Amino acid sequence: MTRLDVLVIGAGFSGLYMLHRLRESGHRVLAVEAESDLGGTWQVNRYPGARCDIESIEYSYSFSEQIQQDWVWTETMAAQPEILAYLNFVADRLDLRRDIVCNTRVVEMRFDPGAAAWQVGTDTGQRFTASFVVAASGILSVPLQPDIAGADSFAGVSLQTSRWPAEGVDLTGKRVGVIGTGSTGVQLIPVVARQAAQLTVFQRSAAFTLPWEVRPIDAAELAELKADYPGIRAAQRAHPVGAARLSAFSLLLDMLAKPPIATASREDRLRAIDERGILGALDWGDVFFDIEANRQATELYGEAIARIVADPDTAAALVPSHPFGCKRPIIDQGYYQSFNRANVTLVDLRRGPITTAIPTGIRTEQGDFELDVIIYATGFDAMTGALSRIEVVGTDGRTLGQVWREDGPGGYLGLMVAGFPNLFIIQAPGSPSAATNFIAAMEQHVEWIGDCLDHLRAAGYRRIEARAEAQRDWIEHTAALVEPTVLAHPDCNSWYNGANVPGKKRRYLAYAGGIPEYRRRCDEVAAAGYTAFDLE
Ligand code: NA7
Secondary structure, eight states: EEEEEEEEEEOOHHHHHHHHHHHHHOOEEEEESSSSOOOOOHOOOOOOTOOOOBBBBTTTSOOOHHHHOOOOOOOOSOBBBHHHHHHHHHHHTTGGGEEEEEEEEEEEEOOOOOOTTTEEHHHHTTTEEEEEEOOOOOSOOOOOOOOTTTGGGOEEEEEGGGGGTTTTOOTTTOOOEEEOHHHHHHHHHHHHHHSSSSEEEEEESSOOOOEEEOOBOOOOHHHHHTTTTTHHHHHHHSSSSOOOOOOOHHHHHHHTTSSSTTTTOOOHHHHHHHHHHHHHHOOTTTTTHHHHHHHHHHHHHHHHHHHHHHHHHHHHSSSSSOOTTOOOOOEEHHHHTTTSSTTTEEEEGGGOOOOETTTTTEEEEEEEEOEEEEEEOOOOOTTTTTTTTEEEETSSOOOOOOHHHHOOOBBTTTTTTTTTTTTTETTTBBBBGGOHHHHHHHHHHHHHHHHHHHHHHHHOOOOOOHHHHHHHHHHHHHHHHHHHHHGGGTOOOSSGGGGTTOOOOOOOOOOTHHHHHHHHHHHHHHHTTTTTSEOO
């Protein structure tokens, strides 16, 4: 049994910074990591084309001037290998590895009220007693098993994007099927199209994508950026989505200030797509609040796709049927162009779904498709998935998974859940997390939790717990923020509101009020001595 002040679950972006922050202020802390190495999301999502959709200069730690000056980004939006290399660089620079236990998965946690501590069990048999636990287990870390009958009967190779083999996979000469056209599928498809002999894309929901060039950063530009880091970080900190430069979110937010489509003439609309292609189709101020405006923008989007995709049936099938803005728009690199290749076929599952996997491929109501490889890009049990798979037993005997299943996903400030004292969750439901630059939101969480734990130690408190009433108010407040937007539309089904997981209670999972406002509210609670929580 190892006795700790704080146990951190996970050694991805959040866990690494949490470990560092707590070690700096003298807490006895260890991080346990289920994978064989650190990196979290960027360790396991090694699929071809994996890349961040936020500029690296902002999708990176801001807490160390030395690290941001010393690290060299080579592209505007880094690909997975570069981000993983960056995390390894940070871990080495801060000497974090000595306090990370890899290949160890937390499987159970029980709160012992007498000791005011968590008893933690792992799959290796190693046990910990920790006064506090910080779950940095990731918001998109549990891949969803697709509900396709007979999946195991497929005789070829089955791959999951978020568990891609570290040694890579050669798809040359192969007949490949990709299931899923979310962010992952849209990144993967153009790359696989260039490699495979044949690519069949199985699309259940078409995606809105915003084409954007990812380009190399040369030494001169990087030097300029580095000289301006104070300005870049200040702008980022003041920005609602924590990314003032280009990102899928900032594109969306910038649209709010644009003229409405509802009153735009046919000429204005056509000019928009003449000049800016599919970006121009969506760039209107009213699409986020007015469903009819949204429908008109989608129609224009369809026209813009038809200018890129040569086959009219394929072009029509690529037009989404859900409102724009209710899923994270995807930054794409030649996605639509891929469908002009002779070796790429789109199967629109709205015309007839997959019925089963068969030894030779995929059977749909439209016919059979012979494949050597099936790639599942079918998403995640987001936000609540990782902790629901650990038996986290709280004070009323229910597990956290059970509480979220029965009462709906939630937490006070998106940081703690009533009934689970001394457990902090980085990016719990109700935190800005998924609606923002994850790294900016995560840094705020780590710093707030670090300050809170320092305070509890200094003031002699051994137990902190969210109050049920405060949590209820917070959940109502977060729901009210999205009520007037397309995010609340019944056709908005995605991991953002749990609709992608059968049985998950539907609730928008992120805080949509922006990081600065969120920070202000969290700081207010801290300045008042954390008395919004029950302290003992
Ligand atoms: P997403 O965005 O949840 O996308 C998953 C895709 O997989 C989506 O197109 C789903 O269609 C599709 N899907 C899921 N199950 C099936 C089955 N059974 N049959 C056919 N198609 C299916 O996950 P991503 O990994 O792409 O992106 C997650 C986040 O990672 C992203 O938002 C970024 O923040 C980074 P559906 O829409 O459910 O009809």
